Amino acid sequence: MKKRIILTGFRGSGKTTVGEMLSERTGLPLYDTDEMVEAECRMPIPEIFSKEGEDAFRRAESKVIRELPAMPCIVSTGGGAILNPENVMNLRRDSLVFLLNVSPELATMRISGSERPSLTGKPVGDEAAGLISRRMPYYRMASDFCIDAGLSPEEICDRIGGIMNYGPCTVEERTAAAVFFRNSPVPEDLRERTLSRIGLAGAVPFCAIAGNPCLHSKSPQLYSALFARYGIDSHYTYMQAEDIRTIVEVMKTAGMKGLSVTIPFKEDVMECLDETDIHSQKIGAVNTVLNSCGRLYGTNTDWIGIREPLRDLKGRNAVVFGAGGAARAAVYALTDLGKDVTVINRTVERGLALAEHFRCSFSPPGDFRPDETEIVVNATSLGMGGKGSPLAEDQFRSHMTVFDLVYTPPETPLLKMAKKAGCNCIPGTEMFIYQAAEQFRQLFGIIPDTGEIREVLQR
Numbered sequence: 457m458k459k460r461i462i463l464t465g466f467r468g469s470g471k472t473t474v475g476e477m478l479s480e481r482t483g484l485p486l487y488d489t490d491e492m493v494e495a496e497c498r499m500p501i502p503e504i505f506s507k508e509g510e511d512a513f514r515r516a517e518s519k520v521i522r523e524l525p526a527m528p529c530i531v532s533t534g535g536g537a538i539l540n541p542e543n544v545m546n547l548r549r550d551s552l553v554f555l556l557n558v559s560p561e562l563a564t565m566r567i568s569g570s571e572r573p574s575l576t577g578k579p580v581g582d583e584a585a586g587l588i589s590r591r592m593p594y595y596r597m598a599s600d601f602c603i604d605a606g607l608s609p610e611e612i613c614d615r616i617g618g619i620m621n622y623g624p625c626t627v628e629e630r631t632a633a634a635v636f637f638r639n640s641p642v643p644e645d646l647r648e649r650t651l652s653r654i655g656l657a658g659a660v661p662f663c664a665i666a667g668n669p670c671l672h673s674k675s676p677q678l679y680s681a682l683f684a685r686y687g688i689d690s691h692y693t694y695m696q697a698e699d700i701r702t703i704v705e706v707m708k709t710a711g712m713k714g715l716s717v718t719i720p721f722k723e724d725v726m727e728c729l730d731e732t733d734i735h736s737q738k739i740g741a742v743n744t745v746l747n748s749c750g751r752l753y754g755t756n757t758d759w760i761g762i763r764e765p766l767r768d769l770k771g772r773n774a775v776v777f778g779a780g781g782a783a784r785a786a787v788y789a790l791t792d793l794g795k796d797v798t799v800i801n802r803t804v805e806r807g808l809a810l811a812e813h814f815r816c817s818f819s820p821p822g823d824f825r826p827d828e829t830e831i832v833v834n835a836t837s838l839g840m841g842g843k844g845s846p847l848a849e850d851q852f853r854s855h856m857t858v859f860d861l862v863y864t865p866p867e868t869p870l871l872k873m874a875k876k877a878g879c880n881c882i883p884g885t886e887m888f889i890y891q892a893a894e895q896f897r898q899l900f901g902i903i904p905d906t907g908e909i910r911e912v913l914q915r
Contacts, residue, residue, distance in 0.1 A: 459689070460529050461616065462547050464595060465556035466588050467535045468566035469605040470612065474556065475532035477613050485525075488532045492520040502572060510575065514540070521546050536575075538598040539591065544901035547598070549687035554616055555599035557749050560585035562606055593753075597901035600661045600713065602749035624661075624711035630654050633710035636702070642671065642694045650693040654710060661711070662691035663899060666703045666725075666745075667718035670696050672840070672864050674913060675716050675892070681912045682896060682904055704728040707747060714899040715745040719837060722758075722781030729754040739788045740813065741781030744895050755898055758785035761891025762833065762861070763792060765882050769857055771830025772796055777821075777846040778835035779806035782861050786833045787814045795831065800824055800846075826851045832874075834860045839868035846870065852877035863888050885913050 461478060463471040472488060479486035490501060493516045497504050504513045517534055521543050524531060531551075537543045547553060558566075564581040576583045596602075601624060603615050623630070637650045653662055665675040671694055679692035690713070695703045700721040707715060717725050722741040726732060729742065730751040736742045742754035762785055772795055776786045779801040790797045791814055798817040801807030811818035824847075838844035839862040847870060852858070858874035863884030871881050889909045897903050 458528060459620075460524075460527075460531060460551035461620070462531045462533065462551045462553040463556060464533050464538055464547075464553060464599055465535065465605060466558050466563050466584070466591065466595075467570075467572070468563035468584075469535075469556035469558035470566075470609055471532040471556055473609045474612050474616075475530050477609050478530045478616065481613060481617070482530070484529050486530045486532065487524055489517060489520055489524075489537060490532075490534050493517050493534070496520055518543055526550060535587075536591070538594045538901060541897065541901060541903045544598045545686060548900065548902065550689070551687075552601070552620070552689075553599045554619075555595050555602045555749070556605040556612065557595075557602050558588070558605035560588050563588065594901065596746055596748040596753065597898060599748070625709065629709045629711070633706050636695075636697075636706045637693070640694065641696055646676065646693055650691065653691045661713040662693070663712060663714040663716070664693045664695040664703075664707075665716045665718060666695045666697075666700065666721060668696055668698055668720060670694055670718050673716075673718060674864075674888070677915075678892060678909060678912050679896075682908075685904070685908065686900075686902055688900065700725045701728055704745075704752070707745070708752075711747070713747055716895060717743045717745060719780070719782075722756075726754060728752065735759060735788070739781075739784045741784050743781070743785075743891070744898050746899055756785060757891040757894040757898065758782060758887070759789040759792070760894045761887035761889070762786050762859070763789035764890040765859065765886040766790070766793060766831065766857070769793075769831060771855075771857060773829055774798070774831035774833065775800055775824065775829050776833045776835055777801070777838075779803065779810045780835065783810060783835035784813075786835045786861070787816060790831070790833070791816070821846075824851065826853050826856070829853075829856060832856055832858045834858075834862065834868075834870055837862065839870050840864060842869065844869065845873065847873070849873050849877075852879055854878035856880070857882065859887070860884050861887050885910070888913065 463475055465471055475486050494500055496516045563584045568580050601619050603612055634651055634654050665673045676692045683690050697703050722743055725742050732754040736754050736756040739756050742756055743758050744755045746753045774790045774795040775798050776783050777800050787797050798819055799807050799811045800819050800821055807818050834846050838846050842865050852874055857880040859882040860868050860870045861884045862868050866883055874881050889906050892909055893904050893906050
């Protein structure tokens with residue numbers, strides 16, 4: 457085995473027992489981060505908590521994780537280690553991360569009577585249920601594969617060995633997924649790399665951008681650079697099809713880890729998912745899908761990509777052009793910033809529906825009032841490929857901030873005219889940078905530096 461095997465999960469999931477058994481089977485050394493913390497602090501964990509507090513424990517935990525050997529080994533982690541993105545970054549490098557997924561009931565049964573101190577002051581069962589619920593999103597982000605902790609240690613070790621040697625899906629499943637990619641309209645070199653990764657016998661979690669069209673996306677280049685930066689053995693490709701359901705079925709068949717969802721599937725994909733978070737529910741659109749523990753989870757990072765570049769603007773009156781998924785994210789972000797938002801869309805019914813959903817204003821394009829508008833967000837596809845603009849040249853004012861969510865080309869016709877009029881211009885690459893950083897965290901548990909993403913996009 458050329459990789460480290462990282463075991464994560466809540467207390468009582470069996471990490472220590474499974475780690476010892478895996479170490480015996482493989483001959484690889486076992487590192488238990490809780491034991492390493494006790495050695496570092498020269499006292500048992502209950503004593504660390506009582507004398508120095510949880511913060512001291514977490515600092516020591518991060519230190520021993522940073523100092524783990526880079527060679528192949530087995531690592532059993534503490535239940536809260538994955539709450540720190542720095543820990544996740546250090547654990548993920550040249551490793552495969554397995555989540556031992558334990559139910560609150562089973563965890564309570566296994567840890568009752570433990571000397572470990574309570575983190576919440578609640579009864580064991582209540583604490584286990586609350587902490588597992590709060591930590592599960594982080595466990596899903598930080599792990600590559602999920603295994604039911606209710607299985608026997610022998611069965612869990614068998615599952616891990618099977619994934620390491622043969623991958624997460626059967627030969628039949630890999631063959632079925634390969635048919636989709638073999639007929640996919642992507643560059644030949646990328647198609648061959650994708651087919652090669654699907655055909656590998658070992659564990660190779662991979663992701664894709666899903667849309668129609670989506671071949672313009674720079675996500676594959678970005679993710680490849682981030683994988684190299686953080687030592688993650690993964691792959692990212694395009695998945696272009698007429699129906700998002702086809703893409704989602706291939707995702708499940710191939711055991712893929714995640715999808716970045718783009719036009720026109722951000723709303724339709726919600727019907728294919730098992731669970732969505734509060735942000736995507738309020739927006740009514742999903743741009744990020746995570747496949748974990750046999751379920752598909754959806755969230756929306758577009759709104760963060762829109763909010764962050766606008767965060768420090770003092771202007772209050774904002775106009776959003778469009779009524780699709782990107783427009784929904786834009787209205788949600790602007791509302792979160794306390795702006796007064798007006799939706800403008802050519803199709804009155806869609807525009808009105810969006811405005812009513814967020815309880816903001818709607819106007820047809822002919823009623824746009826440039827003198828009263830301080831922030832303009834283009835959430836339509838106009839400008840993609842360098843063609844079209846939602847505004848005419850005489851509708852710009854120098855007091856405006858113009859944010860075009862289209863990022864190919866970097867300077868769209870809208871931004872060219874806005875720049876000429878003396879407006880503050882925000883290119884779509886800024887949205888891409890911030891939403892991609894959050895999306896990478898949602899899929900891999902690591903917060904990448906936005907400067908690194910910007911550098912990749914400028915290459």
